[in-house]
Amino acid sequence: QKPDREQPVYLEADTGTFDNAKKTAVFTGNVVLTQGTLTIRADRMVVTQDADGFQHGVAYGNPASFRQKREGTDEWIEGWAKRMEYNSRTETLELFEDARMRRGQDEVRGSYISYNAQTELFRVLGSGKEENARGGSSGRVRAVIQPKNREGADRASPSGGSGSGRSR
Amino acid sequence: MSSPEPRPVAVDLVRLLDRVASFFPVLLLAALAALTYWLDRSVQPPAPDRTASLRHDPDFIAEGFSAVQLGPDGRSRYVISGQRLIHYPDDDTAHVEEPRVLVTEPDKPPVRISARRGMVSADAEHVYLMDEVRIERSGQGEESEAVLTTRFLHLLPKEELARTDEPVTLQNANTVIHGVGLEFNHKTRIVTIHQVKGRYAQANGR
Numbered sequence: 154q155k156p157d158r159e160q161p162v163y164l165e166a167d168t169g170t171f172d173n174a175k176k177t178a179v180f181t182g183n184v185v186l187t188q189g190t191l192t193i194r195a196d197r198m199v200v201t202q203d204a205d206g207f208q209h210g211v212a213y214g215n216p217a218s219f220r221q222k223r224e225g226t227d228e229w230i231e232g233w234a235k236r237m238e239y240n241s242r243t244e245t246l247e248l249f250e251d252a253r254m255r256r257g258q259d260e261v262r263g264s265y266i267s268y269n270a271q272t273e274l275f276r277v278l279g280s281g282k283e284e285n286a287r288g289g290s291s292g293r294v295r296a297v298i299q300p301k302n303r304e305g306a307d308r309a310s311p312s313g314g315s316g317s318g319r320s321r
Numbered sequence: 322m323s324s325p326e327p328r329p330v331a332v333d334l335v336r337l338l339d340r341v342a343s344f345f346p347v348l349l350l351a352a353l354a355a356l357t358y359w360l361d362r363s364v365q366p367p368a369p370d371r372t373a374s375l376r377h378d379p380d381f382i383a384e385g386f387s388a389v390q391l392g393p394d395g396r397s398r399y400v401i402s403g404q405r406l407i408h409y410p411d412d413d414t415a416h417v418e419e420p421r422v423l424v425t426e427p428d429k430p431p432v433r434i435s436a437r438r439g440m441v442s443a444d445a446e447h448v449y450l451m452d453e454v455r456i457e458r459s460g461q462g463e464e465s466e467a468v469l470t471t472r473f474l475h476l477l478p479k480e481e482l483a484r485t486d487e488p489v490t491l492q493n494a495n496t497v498i499h500g501v502g503l504e505f506n507h508k509t510r511i512v513t514i515h516q517v518k519g520r521y522a523q524a525n526g527r
Contacts, residue, residue: 162520168517169498
């Protein structure tokens with residue numbers, strides 16, 4: 154199974170508008186992008202290319218979602234957010250507004266999650282707003298980390314504010 | 322951890338569609354406008370004793386015609402040809418069988434347009450290409466050849482618009498885009514495709 158990056162990319166949408174002057178493409182309506190095991194679903198996707206050819210994609214949805222199998226494992230990573238931004242220069246995927254990311258049994262929520270594919274580091278930020286303690290999006294980072302017998306798996310710190318986790 | 326690097330195809334679609342912008346060179350639209358002007362000039366006005374009911378009779382038929390427009394540099398800018406051209410004075414329309422247009426702009430790859438049938442309305446306000454409509458733009462440098470195919474294409478030279486509601490396919494070496502309905506605005510260089518399905522395979526793996 155070739156890695157996703159080398160697979161053909163399929164993209165479907167109700168409408169695609171390509172602005173050659175601004176070098177942007179806007180896809181609207183049931184946008185589905187697939188590449189190998191990766192699938193992104195969104196209501197709207199805007200893709201631009203910067204001067205030296207790096208792509209920057211923004212997906213909007215209620216929520217937009219992405220799903221991908223980790224290379225060489227049969228573990229899936231999934232993410233949801235109202236807005237997801239991908240930047241191929243930094244290979245970073247950023248989830249904004251009701252961000253949620255799940256890997257295997259672990260799940261993290263926050264107002265912002267950034268995930269860097271190269272370093273495999275992800276950062277979760279709470280929205281900083283303290284809200285009532287009885288549940289509801291309390292603006293804090295909530296992480297559910299299942300105990301694992303893998304040695305040395307770091308834990309995302311469940312405390313408020315930013316937490317970062319490394320996975321191997 | 323594998324990289325969820327979606328590498329959206331869209332930007333390459335943008336590049337492909339950059340080519341679409343050059344599918345519809347202004348020259349093409351000017352060429353079609355000139356076609357009718359050329360017809361008018363070469364057709365004598367109908368004799369005054371025409372019967373009252375102007376029937377839809379042709380007044381001018383050209384077989385195996387070819388018209389070449391030269392640029393200021395004396396080089397051919399476009400060639401319009403066809404197996405048969407029939408002009409009807411009552412509505413000033415020209416019907417063309419097997420229309421072909423070759424557009425050559427300086428330091429730009431040539432664009433070839435073909436269809437089974439074409440129709441040009443009075444003063445080329447509207448140009449319709451029908452059946453096996455094909456627009457081909459030759460490759461240049463590392464840009465591969467790009468082809469647009471559809472069953473029907475409506476060109477509006479004055480407004481610099483081209484549109485179809487029919488299925489349309491745009492293709493080059495590593496990208497294929499299917500859609501049902503396309504609109505191209507030459508002024509804003511914006512292409513809109515409905516029910517778009519794109520497939521992009523990197524030509525060289527990575």
